[in-house]
Amino acid sequence: MTSLPLRIGLVGCGTVGAALVELLTTQVPVIEARTGLRLEIERIAVRDPDKDRGLALMPGILTTDAHSVVTDPAVDVVVEVMGGVEPARSLILTAIECGKAVVTANKELLATAGAEVFAAAEEAGVDVLFEAAVAGGIPLVRPLRESLLGEPIRRVMGIVNGTTNYILTRMSEQGVDYEQALAEAQRLGYAEADPTADVEGYDAAAKCAILASIAFGVNVVVGDVYHEGITGIAATDIRYADRKGYVIKLLAVAERFVPELDRDPEPAEISVRVHPVLVPANHPLASVRESFNAVFVEGAAVGELMFYGRGAGGGPTASALLGDLIDAAVNRSKGSHATVGTLRSGRIRPIEDLDSEYYICLDVVDRPGVLAAVAGVFGRHGVSILSMEQEGLGDEAQLMFITHTARERSVRDTLADLRKLEVVHRIGSVIRVLGES
Numbered sequence: 019m020t021s022l023p024l025r026i027g028l029v030g031c032g033t034v035g036a037a038l039v040e041l042l043t044t045q046v047p048v049i050e051a052r053t054g055l056r057l058e059i060e061r062i063a064v065r066d067p068d069k070d071r072g073l074a075l076m077p078g079i080l081t082t083d084a085h086s087v088v089t090d091p092a093v094d095v096v097v098e099v100m101g102g103v104e105p106a107r108s109l110i111l112t113a114i115e116c117g118k119a120v121v122t123a124n125k126e127l128l129a130t131a132g133a134e135v136f137a138a139a140e141e142a143g144v145d146v147l148f149e150a151a152v153a154g155g156i157p158l159v160r161p162l163r164e165s166l167l168g169e170p171i172r173r174v175m176g177i178v179n180g181t182t183n184y185i186l187t188r189m190s191e192q193g194v195d196y197e198q199a200l201a202e203a204q205r206l207g208y209a210e211a212d213p214t215a216d217v218e219g220y221d222a223a224a225k226c227a228i229l230a231s232i233a234f235g236v237n238v239v240v241g242d243v244y245h246e247g248i249t250g251i252a253a254t255d256i257r258y259a260d261r262k263g264y265v266i267k268l269l270a271v272a273e274r275f276v277p278e279l280d281r282d283p284e285p286a287e288i289s290v291r292v293h294p295v296l297v298p299a300n301h302p303l304a305s306v307r308e309s310f311n312a313v314f315v316e317g318a319a320v321g322e323l324m325f326y327g328r329g330a331g332g333g334p335t336a337s338a339l340l341g342d343l344i345d346a347a348v349n350r351s352k353g354s355h356a357t358v359g360t361l362r363s364g365r366i367r368p369i370e371d372l373d374s375e376y377y378i379c380l381d382v383v384d385r386p387g388v389l390a391a392v393a394g395v396f397g398r399h400g401v402s403i404l405s406m407e408q409e410g411l412g413d414e415a416q417l418m419f420i421t422h423t424a425r426e427r428s429v430r431d432t433l434a435d436l437r438k439l440e441v442v443h444r445i446g447s448v449i450r451v452l453g454e455s
Contacts, residue, residue: 024347025060027093030100037332055347088113095119119346123150129224129240147342155334156327169317176313181216219245222292230272236364244369246293264296265304296451370427379446384415
């Protein structure tokens with residue numbers, strides 16, 4: 019059998035790019051034997067060609083000119099792992115114009131300009147594959163795009179950021195505070211020196227936008243996603259959650275609101291959000307520890323599916339890239355390409371119009387009448403209290419509530435009036451509670 023070559027132009031060769039080169043080195047013979055396709059690295063664009071990457075590369079394969087890689091007639095598919103919106107966007111669009119398939123791990127780009135990139139690829143009849151952009155090595159995008167294309171998906175929800183999950187795991191299991199857990203994550207390489215993108219929810223928001231776009235066929239950009247981070251989570255919140263049978267997780271949630279009969283071809287109203295959640299301890303997401311990711315997909319016909327695995331790191335991400343490269347090679351040999359379809363416009367339901375149960379922690383003065391005053395504020399705004407506990411005495415007292423299901427707008431109005439009470443020193447954490455739907 020004569021092998022068909024797929025010549026790869028790699029743009030970026032940091033942790034992920036180097037891991038892909040290593041994986042290709044060991045797996046090319048296996049892939050060739052099983053598929054008849056031979057994957058070959060033709061050129062690699064890097065900032066510093068003199069940097070030691072620990073790789074055995076052919077002489078002349080490295081260049082600092084990324085544009086020359088994506089336009090090289092000898093390159094069949096471009097793998098973009100440089101990150102950022104520009105120049106990655108321009109390079110990918112140029113590759114598409116040149117008729118080349120594109121494989122990318124760039125969540126920031128896809129969450130900002132995904133619709134433009136997908137439309138260009140569809141017009142050119144080439145692949146844009148991005149399994150590695152959302153959940154590392156977990157096969158998630160391909161099932162959403164292919165296996166579940168006809169499924170009426172109602173909700174996609176999960177842990178999509180390994181850094182924050184590691185931090186919350188340490189806080190829950192070791193009893194350390196946020197700063198200690200973050201420092202440990204940084205020492206182990208799970209968190210960057212500047213962890214803002216992870217701990218403030220920006221990274222998860224980009225992934226949430228991509229998942230919502232693919233799951234619902236609606237053009238969702240990162241700016242549509244409401245997000246909160248984990249920097250305000252305190253040891254008190256962790257202890258209270260544990261006593262009540264919950265674990266705190268940072269979840270990305272994309273929901274589609276549909277009529278009782280889900281037959282409307284027009285895009286439904288959706289919500290997209292990232293925030294901490296009190297997850298019941300018996301829920302499968304509660305047991306996802308350390309830097310692992312897990313995503314629940316809930317469909318009207320299929321029910322609940324869960325995808326679990328390593329969500330980050332050079333090895334898992336390179337594995338996802340390699341899977342996409344094989345898909346691109348197979349599609350090219352058949353004269354076909356993958357598609358995400360046409361992303362339609364849809365209405366994003368504001369966070370103020372969503373319903374949830376809430377955990378609310380207040381620092382108060384411990385004296386007669388305080389609870390009645392606080393409960394009166396809840397009552398005036400129609401926010402019903404499910405449970406209440408007090409910790410501490412005197413000026414260090416805390417009241418901790420879990421509410422019945424309430425509208426976000428009503429909860430925010432409640433908090434605004436609570437801040438006006440003389441007996442309330444500070445409103446601490448406000449965390450949503452995962453309910454039945």
